[in-house]
Amino acid sequence: MCQLLGMNCNVPTDICFSFEGFSARGGKTDDHHDGWGIAFFEGLGCRIFLDAKSSVISPVADLVRRYPIHSTHVVAHIRKATQGEIALENCHPFQRELWGRYWVFAHNGNLIDFHTDGAGFYQAVGKTDSEKAFCLILETLRQHFPQGNPPLKELYAVLKEMTETLAQKGVFNYLLSNGEHFFAYCSTQLHYIVREAPFAAAHSIDQDLTVDFQALTTPSDRVAIIATTPLTDNEVWTQIQPGELLVFQDGLPLNFDLG
């Protein structure tokens, strides 16, 4: 299994505080030490930092903890290998391009007896069930919407249906974003918190670290943090219900479930 961390905001924000605690779970406060990765959307661009080393010792993770990259859509992952050896090609998030936008995907779980014929346009490079599932999702979206980028409501409906099919194969918590939309699906375990004015101080569960968000924000800022398990011990996190596919926008879940 693995752990997920995501961020969606109404203004570009850095994720240093959350990533500091989260990355400690890559071998210090938890045992997800088989690689890690984080994707930052900046405008249409996207950059992914990856390492097959544990996030506790990775010099790249050290950079991400120290270098505040401002983004509205962030997807991160620390890995505990189930399918696929410890190797760069098996580190999440995975990235592909669809309809002239980058899409990134990270998965927590394990799909049993899940095989794809690999005949579609997108093919997995590594050996994980996760990357295969991502390729199948994009393939399905592409086939459903040959004209390209559909309205969110239509996109959501197809994604939801596809997700439910895949979730029957096992545990399938995931984060998916194209820099415009941010999807979070809970199969078994996923939490979120929305931080907005009045901002307060937050204390990390994983490190003895407190940050005073009031000193770092403006009153109109809004930030949603999504994580497998809560990252702070003095805030109230919301548990996403199993089977729920949330769409975050400007730091808020839209929560328009179409059934």
Place this chain on the structure above:
Amino acid sequence: MCQLLGMNCNVPTDICFSFEGFSARGGKTDDHHDGWGIAFFEGLGCRIFLDAKSSVISPVADLVRRYPIHSTHVVAHIRKATQGEIALENCHPFQRELWGRYWVFAHNGNLIDFHTDGAGFYQAVGKTDSEKAFCLILETLRQHFPQGNPPLKELYAVLKEMTETLAQKGVFNYLLSNGEHFFAYCSTQLHYIVREAPFAAAHSIDQDLTVDFQALTTPSDRVAIIATTPLTDNEVWTQIQPGELLVFQDGLPLNFDLG
């Protein structure tokens, strides 16, 4: 215009020395300060470090200079914007997946009046002529070889023909790799050097920096460095001829031009 740096070797090698001098051209010894990027293949995996900041001041470039990532296929680029604003989505190298492998591409030059209809499978995310050309190259390969990964000789022939068509539109020096093959095309300016035993010391043109490769290598190591202009002033670099498409393998140019 921009500058290119590539490396192809028979054993995974770090590019710290070459990147140190090359990245100085991003605002210190030259004016290619509109972003930069570097792609490292590690097995099937690939990671790209990108920044829209100049490579002289980018904290990410600082990491790449200090952190020895060992790879057999590296493609790097420093940008001086011609088409497309200074933004992450316009930074090279670009990456796409084809036939279950990542492909990366970086371009030095400028294609005039170059438009694609964007109707193919691969679509550019940013606004550069370079990314559009890359998408068109992959599209062409995909259409020519619907069964997937062809023998190198057949791949080369199609790539060469496509390249010559694109090169008619302007300056089109490029580096292209999928982690298995490494292509370097010279439209106007591109050089390479092969380092092998007996190794000697090399002195950087851009920094007062000398490295003694003998102390860092084994006798069987072989490394090809490809760059827009030579990076050292005490070694003999070979100029690739305009119109020549080289394939590097295990640190050597195969140079099997099929006409």
